[in-house]
Amino acid sequence: xxxxxxxxxxxxxxxxxxxNEAGYYVKKHGGTNVLLHFGGGSAVKSGLLGKVRxxxxxxxxxxSELGGVKPNPRDTLVYxxxxxxxxxxxxxxxxxxxxxxxxxxxxIAMGVPYDGDFWDFYSGKSPKAALxxxxxxxxxxxxxxxxxxxxxxxxxxxxxxxxGSDLIRPKFSIMDPELTCTLPPYQTACxxxxxxxxxxxxxxxxxxxxxxxxxxxxxxxxxxxxxxxRVIADPDNYDARANIMWAGTVAHTNIVGVxxxxxxxxxxxxxxxxxxYDCAHGAGLAVxxxxxxxxxxxxxxxxxxxxxxxxxxxxxxxxxxxxxxxEGIVRFRRFLRSIGMPLTFEELGAxxxxxxxxxxxxxxxxxxxxxxxxxxxxxxxxxxxxxVDPELI
Amino acid sequence: xxxxxxxxxxxxxxxxxxxNEAGYYVKKHGGTNVLLHFGGGSAVKSGLLGKVRxxxxxxxxxxSELGGVKPNPRDTLVYxxxxxxxxxxxxxxxxxxxxxxxxxxxxIAMGVPYDGDFWDFYSGKSPKAALxxxxxxxxxxxxxxxxxxxxxxxxxxxxxxxxGSDLIRPKFSIMDPELTCTLPPYQTACxxxxxxxxxxxxxxxxxxxxxxxxxxxxxxxxxxxxxxxRVIADPDNYDARANIMWAGTVAHTNIVGVxxxxxxxxxxxxxxxxxxYDCAHGAGLAVxxxxxxxxxxxxxxxxxxxxxxxxxxxxxxxxxxxxxxxEGIVRFRRFLRSIGMPLTFEELGAxxxxxxxxxxxxxxxxxxxxxxxxxxxxxxxxxxxxxVDPELI
Numbered sequence: 001x002x003x004x005x006x007x008x009x010x011x012x013x014x015x016x017x018x019x020n021e022a023g024y025y026v027k028k029h030g031g032t033n034v035l036l037h038f039g040g041g042s043a044v045k046s047g048l049l050g051k052v053r054x055x056x057x058x059x060x061x062x063x064s065e066l067g068g069v070k071p072n073p074r075d076t077l078v079y080x081x082x083x084x085x086x087x088x089x090x091x092x093x094x095x096x097x098x099x100x101x102x103x104x105x106x107x108i109a110m111g112v113p114y115d116g117d118f119w120d121f122y123s124g125k126s127p128k129a130a131l132x133x134x135x136x137x138x139x140x141x142x143x144x145x146x147x148x149x150x151x152x153x154x155x156x157x158x159x160x161x162x163x164g165s166d167l168i169r170p171k172f173s174i175m176d177p178e179l180t181c182t183l184p185p186y187q188t189a190c191x192x193x194x195x196x197x198x199x200x201x202x203x204x205x206x207x208x209x210x211x212x213x214x215x216x217x218x219x220x221x222x223x224x225x226x227x228x229x230r231v232i233a234d235p236d237n238y239d240a241r242a243n244i245m246w247a248g249t250v251a252h253t254n255i256v257g258v259x260x261x262x263x264x265x266x267x268x269x270x271x272x273x274x275x276x277y278d279c280a281h282g283a284g285l286a287v288x289x290x291x292x293x294x295x296x297x298x299x300x301x302x303x304x305x306x307x308x309x310x311x312x313x314x315x316x317x318x319x320x321x322x323x324x325x326x327e328g329i330v331r332f333r334r335f336l337r338s339i340g341m342p343l344t345f346e347e348l349g350a351x352x353x354x355x356x357x358x359x360x361x362x363x364x365x366x367x368x369x370x371x372x373x374x375x376x377x378x379x380x381x382x383x384x385x386x387x388v389d390p391e392l393i
Numbered sequence: 394x395x396x397x398x399x400x401x402x403x404x405x406x407x408x409x410x411x412x413n414e415a416g417y418y419v420k421k422h423g424g425t426n427v428l429l430h431f432g433g434g435s436a437v438k439s440g441l442l443g444k445v446r447x448x449x450x451x452x453x454x455x456x457s458e459l460g461g462v463k464p465n466p467r468d469t470l471v472y473x474x475x476x477x478x479x480x481x482x483x484x485x486x487x488x489x490x491x492x493x494x495x496x497x498x499x500x501i502a503m504g505v506p507y508d509g510d511f512w513d514f515y516s517g518k519s520p521k522a523a524l525x526x527x528x529x530x531x532x533x534x535x536x537x538x539x540x541x542x543x544x545x546x547x548x549x550x551x552x553x554x555x556x557g558s559d560l561i562r563p564k565f566s567i568m569d570p571e572l573t574c575t576l577p578p579y580q581t582a583c584x585x586x587x588x589x590x591x592x593x594x595x596x597x598x599x600x601x602x603x604x605x606x607x608x609x610x611x612x613x614x615x616x617x618x619x620x621x622x623r624v625i626a627d628p629d630n631y632d633a634r635a636n637i638m639w640a641g642t643v644a645h646t647n648i649v650g651v652x653x654x655x656x657x658x659x660x661x662x663x664x665x666x667x668x669x670y671d672c673a674h675g676a677g678l679a680v681x682x683x684x685x686x687x688x689x690x691x692x693x694x695x696x697x698x699x700x701x702x703x704x705x706x707x708x709x710x711x712x713x714x715x716x717x718x719x720e721g722i723v724r725f726r727r728f729l730r731s732i733g734m735p736l737t738f739e740e741l742g743a744x745x746x747x748x749x750x751x752x753x754x755x756x757x758x759x760x761x762x763x764x765x766x767x768x769x770x771x772x773x774x775x776x777x778x779x780x781v782d783p784e785l786i
C-alpha cells in the first residue's frame with residue numbers, strides 16, 4: 001500500500017425531504033448571498049427549484065439564479081457565471097442538479113476569486129481560493145457531490161478536461177433519492193455505469209497489498225449489480241435508488257481508492273467521445289471500458305480473475321486464469337447490455353473514421369496516460385477499434 | 394434505508410514517516426499552543442514522542458505535555474488535563490497514542506471551554522464547544538482517530554460511559570502503520586477484535602434494504618479475516634498492518650453504518666467487564682459478542698446466515714438457514730481463538746458470581762438498551778451466562 005492523504009469534509013444530508021433543508025445548511029456553512037446554479041427544465045418542472053428557493057427565503061438568504069447547464073458542461077456558461085457572481089457579490093454557490101451542474105458550479109467557484117482565465121485550472125494549475133460550493137443532487141452518477149473534481153468542455157474546439165482541488169469539495173450535499181425516481185431508465189443506466197467505472201478505474205492497479213480498498217471497491221460494485229436492474233425495472237423503488245445514490249458517493253470520494261495507483265484511461269478515452277459526439281458520459285464508458293479491459297487484461301490476468309470471481313461470481317479456472325479474466329469482461333458487457341447500455345461505436349453514434357482525430361485530441365504527446373498499462377497512441381487506437389467491433393459478447 | 398447525516402471532516406495522513414509531519418498539520422489546522430497527550434512509556438521509548446516534539450519545534454509551535462493515560466482512560470486524568478489546558482492557554486490538543494489517549498484528549502477538549510463538570514457530556518448532555526483535537530495513532534483498534542466518540546471510566550465506582558459529538562472529530566489523524574509493528578500479538582488481536590466488533594454492531598440491524606452498507610461492512614470484515622492472522626504470524630508485515638489500520642478507521646467513521654439502526658449492546662455489555670476487571674476492551678468483546686450473537690440470532694436467522702455466507706464463506710443451508718446462522722457464530726469464535734483471544738469469562742479473568750452486579754451497573758432501568766433485540770436485565774444476565782460457558786466451540 002502506498003502512502004496517502006484522504007480528506008472528505010463534505011457534510012452529507014441524505015434521505016426523503018432533505019431538499020427542504022437547503023437553506024438551513026447554506027446558513028450553517030456561512031452563505032448569505034447565493035448563486036443558484038441549475039440545468040434545464042427538470043429541476044423547475046419537478047418543483048425542486050421552488051422548494052430550494054422557499055428554503056433559502058425562509059432563512060432570509062438572498063440569491064441570484066443561473067440555469068442552462070447542459071450535459072458535458074461548457075466553459076461559456078462558466079464565464080457567464082463568474083461575471084454574474086462578481087457583479088452580485090455572491091459568497092456561496094448552490095448547485096441543484098447532477099454532475100454537470102455541480103462541475104459547472106465548481107468551475108465558477110474557482111474562477112470568481114481568480115484574476116486569470118479559469119481554464120488555467122483545467123490545464124494543470126492549482127487554485128489558491130474558491131467560493132464555497134454545495135449541492136442538491138438529482139442524479140446518482142458523477143460522484144461530484146463528494147469529490148474535489150470537475151470536468152468542463154471548451155465550446156470552441158470541444159476540448160474536455162478535468163480539474164481537481166480540495167477547495168472545491170462541496171461544503172454539504174443534500175441527497176434525496178426520491179429526486180432520482182423521475183430519471184428515465186437510459187439516464188439511470190448511464191449514471192450506474194459511471195459509478196461502476198469510477199470504481200474500476202481505481203480497482204485495476206499495479207499497487208499490491210491493497211486488500212481493504214479492493215474489498216471496498218467490490219462492495220460498491222456488488223451493490224450496483226444488485227440494485228441497478230431493480231431501478232430499471234421499477235423506477236420508483238426508493239430503497240434501490242437510495243442504495244445506488246450512496247454507492248455513487250462512496251465510489252468517488254476516493255475512500256475506496258486511497259493508497260494505490262489508479263488508472264483513469266477509460267475516462268480519458270471516453271471524454272473524447274462525449275466531447276465530439278455530445279453523447280452521455282456513462283454511455284461512452286459502457287462502450288470504452290470493456291474495450292480497455294479486453295486490451296489490458298493480459299497485463300495482470302489474476303487481478304482480472306479476482307474481479308471476475310469476487311464481483312461477477314465467476315468460478316475460478318485455476319488451470320487457465322485468463323479464461324476467468326475474460327469471462328469477467330464478458331459478464332460486465334452482458335450486465336451493461338441488460339440495463340440498456342450501448343456496447344459499440346455504432347450504438348453510441350460514433351464513427352470509426354473519427355478514430356485518428358479522437359486519438360490526436362487525447363494528446364498522448366502531453367503525457368496524459370499512465371496507470372495500469374501506459375498507453376501509446378497506437379494502443380488507444382486499438383482500444384477504439386475494439387469498441388467499434390467488440391468480440392466478446 | 395433510513396434518512397441520515399454523515400460528516401467525517403478529519404484529514405487522514407497515512408503511511409510511513411508521516412509522524413514527522415505532525416507539526417505541519419497542527420499549524421495548518423490553526424494550533425499554536427499544544428497539549429501533547431500520551432500514555433505510558435512506549436511512545437517515549439520508541440522515540441515517537443521525540444519525533445513529534447521535534448516536528449512541533451520545527452514549526453515554532455509551543456507545547457505542554459500530559460502523559461499517563463491508562464487503558465480504559467480515567468476521569469481523574471481528564472480533570473487534570475482540563476486544568477492544565479486552562480492554566481497554559483492551550484488552543485490545540487494532540488493525542489499521541491491509541492484509543493484511550495484519543496478518548497482522554499477528546500474529553501479534555503470538551504471540558505476546557507465548559508463551566509460545569511465534563512462528565513455531563515458522558516451523561517447525555519451535548520457539548521457546545523470543544524478545543525480542536527488531532528491524533529498521531531499508534532494502535533489500530535478503537536477507530537477514535539476518525540470518530541466523534543469518546544469513552545471514559547470514572548475512577549470512583551468504575552462507571553464506563555460514552556460521549557459523542559461532531560465537535561470532537563479529530564482535525565487530522567496521522568497514521569503510520571509502522572508504529573503498530575511493535576505492538577505485541579495479544580494487543581494486536583484485541584485491536585482487530587474491536588475493529589470487527591465496530592462493524593458487527595452496525596451489521597445486525599432491523600433496517601431493511603441497506604445493501605450498500607451491508608457490503609461495505611463485509612468488505613472491512615473480509616479484510617480483517619485475511620490480514621489479522623498475517624500480522625499475528627509476522628508482526629512486521631507492513632502491508633498487512635496498513636490494511637488493518639485503514640480498515641479500523643473505515644469501520645468507525647460510520648460510513649459503513651449510515652442509514653440503519655445499529656445495535657451496540659455488545660459494547661455496552663462489555664464495558665461493564667472492562668470497567669470492573671480492567672481487562673482489554675477487545676478481549677472483553679471476544680467473550681461477549683459471540684455470546685450476544687448466540688442469544689439473538691433467532692430474531693433474524695437469515696441476516697445471520699448472510700453474515701455466515703458472505704463473511705465466513707459458509708455454504709448456505711437453504712433447508713435450515715438457522716444451521717448456517719449458527720455456523721457463522723462458530724466460525725467467528727474459531728477465528729477469535731486462532732488469533733489468541735479469550736472466549737470465556739474464565740479466560741478473561743471475569744467471575745460468574747459478579748454477573749448480578751454487572752447487570753445492575755449496565756443500568757437497564759435508564760433505558761440504555763435498544764438495537765437489534767431490545768434486552769431486558771434477564772436477557773443480559775443470560776448473555777453473560779453464555780459467556781461463562783459457551784456451547785458452540
